[in-house]
Amino acid sequence: MDSEKMGQLMVERREEVERILQEYLPAIDGLQKTVLEAMTYSVLVGGKRLRPIMMLESYRIFGGSEKVIEPFVAAIEMIHTYSLVHDDLPAMDNDRYRRGKLTTHAKYGEAMGILAGDGLLTYAFETAGAAFSMTDDPARVGRAMQVLAQKAGIYGMLGGQVIDVESEGKPGMTLEKITQIHTLKTAALMESALMIGAILAGASEDQVGQMEQIARSVGIAFQIQDDILDVTGTQEVLGKPIGSDARNEKTTYITLRGMEASVAEVKQLSEEAIGKLRQMPGDTLFLEEVVRMLTVRKK
């Protein structure tokens, strides 16, 4: 796929996700208006919409063509957003800006930052629940909800965040621990995206498992590439300061394995993912490009 075609497709898919988000975000009225405003602000402030795009595409390669995927598309982005809103809180990373805009707690106050995150997390399940009235196969929707909760929770994204928070500034970081953090904090929600798409389209258990492994490789490669770019990238291209890991004397995949091995690892993980994808049914070209974009990216 040439890069112009890929770029155009990405724009189209992102617009599709924005439309779905607009449809499923709550209306801003009633006495609880402020939290609804803060939730909507947090979601619409921007983002690449990677997870929803991955979910939609996974659904399509397995032949899915119904509306039942849409509540889950909105739900996964709400969950991703809640995690950013809570990560930015003063007691966590204490970030006042994200993507050049005020973070939720910086704009609406700390209490509302906590509540908007809680609101998004709960509303994600409320939204996904709408899929029950859009299917004649409630067991499938139930399975999808379970995967969403599992991959977002203590054995998924949240678990990774906990290990990360607890490791910060402490010695004893190992390759095993870093890989665990990458797997849980970053890969888990991507796993749920590809798995839920497959589940709702009626893919086999084996195919759902393959999609989980693909997303795991992509998620881990994505994070190693993040560390690589912090060393080799330029602030101009990345749009954020580089060298922060070195300044913070942070143990990363690179400091433990060296640059050459890290670059090779990203390449291998990316090739593994693409190799597995090619064995899936349907047209996987766009999803292959997404994998390349995420792992061999320059920013």
Place this chain on the structure above:
Amino acid sequence: MDSEKMGQLMVERREEVERILQEYLPAIDGLQKTVLEAMTYSVLVGGKRLRPIMMLESYRIFGGSEKVIEPFVAAIEMIHTYSLVHDDLPAMDNDRYRRGKLTTHAKYGEAMGILAGDGLLTYAFETAGAAFSMTDDPARVGRAMQVLAQKAGIYGMLGGQVIDVESEGKPGMTLEKITQIHTLKTAALMESALMIGAILAGASEDQVGQMEQIARSVGIAFQIQDDILDVTGTQEVLGKPIGSDARNEKTTYITLRGMEASVAEVKQLSEEAIGKLRQMPGDTLFLEEVVRMLTVRKK
């Protein structure tokens, strides 16, 4: 039902809930151990287990006798606990003690307080999701999950919390607003308890709606009674300081409607609830006693 028999039944039901909680709480191990410990501490530090007891009883009066209710029994107490953990945070009520024990953030730090609350909320849905493999009616379980999310979320408990936080220390409190806060912050989760019990036991839509109304009356009466006890109770019986509303010049149901009308309102709501309960099938005696206990309580 005499009070000795009632007391004994309450003890039995509470023990049943404790057993279910023990079974469904996550094991404390792995790299994310601290959050698992904080989550377990928060749930097991105590509580009356009112919502799970109400759910179990509602399930039984509609003839339910399967294990499928248990994941939901555990889930609703996790959601109730998460709401307390986040309410206690420094940016919210900033409470260091609850029921004579350190609150979660006071014991594990603020970051872990936020994460433990998030963990409990997510794990509640993960736990409830286990019910899909315990039923041959996934649509029923799906409906129950939706009710749980709705009643916990921005149009339920969380919405009430937002309105409460935003009203604090500001003039303009009205009877309508107070009732809205009571309905959402307190009644909504009780509504989900009685509704989910009924739904999983296969009650009719009309019966589910009746149970929702019963819980709403009970929740509102419970909160007005709380305000009444703050005026008429004694610290000795309540186990907490009285007169805090007056000291904080807080506008309550009592200050707006007067003591006599408030007492009459509690009585009326309680009688309405009991009247409706008696029209439900099965043996509703214990649930009637629970309603009396919650509304005509002295502590």
